[in-house]
Amino acid sequence: MSIDRILDKAVAGRRIDVEECVTLFESDQVEKIGQAANLVMQRWNPEPITTFVVGRNINYTNICDVYCRFCAFYRAPGKEDGYVLPTETILQKIQETVDVGGTEILMQGGTNPNLPFTYYTDLLREIKRHFDITMHSFSPAEIMKMVEVSGGLSLEEVIRQLKEAGLDSIPGGGAEILDDRTRSKISKLKGSWRDWMNVMQTAHGLGMNTTATMVIGFGESMEERALHLLRVRDAQDDCLEKGLPSKGFLAFIPWTFQPDNTNLKKERATPEEYLKTLAISRLMIDNVPHFQSSWVTMGPEVGKLSLSYGADDFGSTMMEENVVSAAGATHKVNIELIIRLIREAGKIPAQRNTKYEILKIFGETASVDKDFVMQN
Known part of the structure; x- marks a missing residue:
């Protein structure tokens, strides 16, 4: 089946539906899909600028009671090699x-049942x-998990208190595939796709921006991938149409399941599959x-x-990263390498917040320092 009609439709600014999205996932015309995605990206970001943020991941605890089959990082409660970083260590990492000019801390860990809600607000x-x-x-x-250990606070109240304590935005980790068939196979204790989305939409209602993610390679169907993208799009529509004091999802980040050292044995997705997924997204x-x-x-x-293939941002310098590294992803870059790679792609590198x-x-x-901060 020719995909030209679908690509022309998307490039013209008309929406593609789930069935058309599945058709793209089933196509092997990766370069053609990428070219269309690049045109859409240029409509959003007409300047030849690729941004990145100088930030650090801090994995404050590896203790987790969700036991995702795809995770090589977590340790069950009570295990000897479980940890919670001392506050002094966290502050040192932030310093x-x-x-080095960092502006962002992406602090994530396991769902640790031993930490009270006040741990998070006090730390922030x-x-x-x-x-x-x-x-x-x-x-x-x-x-x-914070809602669970809070002693009866609602999701909205938990996020409100986190925001008041210093939480600025919420990353999209844990989305994996936003469909319950696959979620029940790989992470049945983590909650439904609706649970993930409820957190994000509640945060949007409280004026917080977030990001969204997708991980491919769990054995999910092409329709589930398409439904994942549709659900993110629908939630963003909801935020924008209601005129909430938030821009909703500022970014979308797809990546591939890393199988090493995990309990879920799957073939690693190819670079072509990743690039196609990015472009279709x-x-x-x-x-x-x-x-x-x-x-x-x-x-x-x-x-x-x-x-x-549709990306306009190179993500974070990620001075430290332990979760996907535990599953075999060992790629590291520094600011100088990011700048060089962006230039080699024919783009102008820029640091963002x-x-x-x-x-x-x-x-x-x-x-070149600019005397102004321009909204991208």
């Missing part, structure tokens, strides 16, 4: 981030007392402004190539 307040840094932290699953989700490259799982060279506001544009040979 190291600030010292302590961080904000020492640092002016954006806390883009805690996945929906962690927030649902950009075509299907027509209301989210930014799409991130996933160099952490795919490597810097595929990350560079993704900038021709979590809100996708550009802080610094890098010239051909040296960084």
Whole structure:
């Protein structure tokens, strides 16, 4: 079946449906799909600028009672190698981030049943007392655990208190596949796709921005992938149509399941499958402004190539990352390498903050500070 009609439709700004999305996933015309996604990306981001954020992942605990089959990072409660980082260690890691010009902390861990809700609010307040840094932290699953241990607080009240304590935005981790058939196979204790979305939509209602993710390679069907994209698009529609004090999902980040050291034995998705998924996501989700490259799982060279398949952002420098690394993804990059890779892709590198506001544009040979912050 020719996919030209579907691609022309998306490039023209008309929405594609689930059936058309499945047709694209079943196609082997990866380059053609990528070209269309690149045109859509350029409509959103007409300047040849690729952004990145200087940030650090801090995995504050590895204790988790959800037992996802695809995770090589977690340790069950009571295990000897389980940990909770001391607050002093967390503050030291943030200081190291600030010292190199970092602006974002992505703090995530397991769903630790031994930590009371006050642990999170006290920690956020302590961080904000020492640092002016954006806390883009805690996945929906962690927030649902906070609701569970809070002693009767509602989801809305938990997020409100987190925000008041210093949480700035919520990352999209834990989405995996937003369909309950696959979720029940790989992570049946983690909650339904609706649970994940409820956290995000509640945060949007409270004025917080978030991101959304998708992980492929669990054995999910092409229809489930398409439904995942549709559900993100529908939730973004809901946020924008209601005129909420939030921009909803600022970015979408797809990546591939990393099988090493996990209890879920699947073949690693190919770079072609990743690039096709990224491109289709950009075509299907027509209301989210930014799409991130996933160099952490795919490597810097595929990350560079993704900038021709719909991505306009290179993600975070990720000074520290332990979760996907535990499953065999060992790619690391620094600021200099990110700048070089973006230039090699024919783009202009620029450092951004979590809100996708550009802080610094890098010239051909040296960084060029701008006297203004331009909204991207």
